[in-house]
Amino acid sequence: MSSLRLRVSLEKEALKAIAGAFLAVLVGIGLSRFAYAPLFPAIIEAGWFDPGQAAYLGAANLAGYLLGAICGQRLVAYCSTATALRALMLLATLAFAASAFPLSFAWYFLWRLLSGLTGGALMVLAAPAALSQSPPALRGLVSGAVFTGVGLGIMLSGTLVPALLTQGLPATWFGLALLSLGATLASWTWWPRDRVPDSGEKTKPASNRRSILRGDMLAIYASYGLIAIGLVPHMVFLADFIARGLDQGIFIAGIYWAIFGLGALMGPLVSGRLADLMGFGTSLRCLLLLNIATVGLLCINHTIPALALSSLLAGAAVTGSVTLVLGQTRAHLSEPLLHGHAWSLATVTFALGQAASGYGFSWLFARSDGDFRLLFLIAAIALLLALAASRLSYHLHGKGEGSSA
Structure with missing residues (x-):
């Protein structure tokens, strides 16, 4: 009976980790990157930025993604994976809200860069966290379930964003921020706890870096x-x-x-x-x-x-x-x-x-x-x-x- 309860508990933990990774990828990649595509012409038409500036703002997200991919794994040296994931999703939410205010090109560039950074770091950390909790025979299905978040974000970029744009650009960005905040709070307790490695495990990654x-x-x-x-x-x-x-x-x-x-x-x-x-x-x-x-x-x-x-x-x-x-x-x-x-x-x-x-x-x-x-x-x-x-x-x-x- 105790082994059955343990198995059920492990399955629940795995499902929570998968759902959390799905929401992280939805926020960090699906929305932070792809929602900008339908917003691009709206930003130009509203006179917030000219076409050249809007294009550079789009490129800022790609540059940020590269930075996030480089730095993401290093975050876990300073905090747990769960803490890093929560902080990154909160930062993505803040980037959406900050984008509702076109204070200057530098301001906007910074937040588009940070939105890309969260995407790259979440990509590096979220999926492996879910994969580590899943049975080996189902890792393909688990990986697929996680990355449907990207596809859903693309679908939302072509449906939800145009609908929000009828209420204006600031309302659209705030709507995306609320959606991101909801995903962040929903996944808050779903991330697996990091197991503290013993001294041998701590040195293993460095010794096997090759x-x-x-x-x-x-x-x-x-x-x-x-x-x-x-x-x-x-x-x-x-x-x-x-x-x-x-x-x-x-x-x-x-x-x-x-x-x-x-x-x-x-x-x-x-x-x-x-x-x-x-x-x-x-x-x-x-x-x-x-x-x-x-x-x-x-x-x-x-x-x-x-x-x-x-x-x-x-x-x-x-x-x-x-x-x-x-x-x-x-x-x-x-x-x-x-x-x-x-x-x-x-x-x-x-x-x-x-x-x-x-x-x-x-x-x-x-x-x-x-x-x-x-x-x-x-x-x-x-x-x-x-x-x-x-x-x-x-x-x-x-x-x-x-x-x-």
């Missing part, structure tokens, strides 16, 4: 960074490509963006379930193969089925790839603290690829007189290289470094 820099891990990081490059054209240019590039207008572009959001919502759960059946690495490579085909398809085929399929699968890849790479790093490094450092490095690599390619694609787009097809072609090549790197990680891991993933 494990996170093994060949198979470096190949995973490279693959994840290349995936970020391959996904940027869809994340940044898809709506504009359909609206102006194909001359189909903003309304039709919005429909395809909703399909993209639907894919982002479904991607983690489908990818996670496949990972439980096929393995994380195999599932990731299958996802990459599908996306290489659909991203490349946009270079030659712009029919409704092609656009819809490409939008859906690209959305699924945005969130599904995060789910699968998180699980893949855990499969290669089972020790929780080492996995935390590895996931932090992977997130930094993704953030670097995303930020660099975001600016690079923008520069190329301007220099090529708006050649969208060139962007999608480069994206397909980046995804092909990501597939090769993922395959390399499989071979390196299989040669004496444990079971393949």
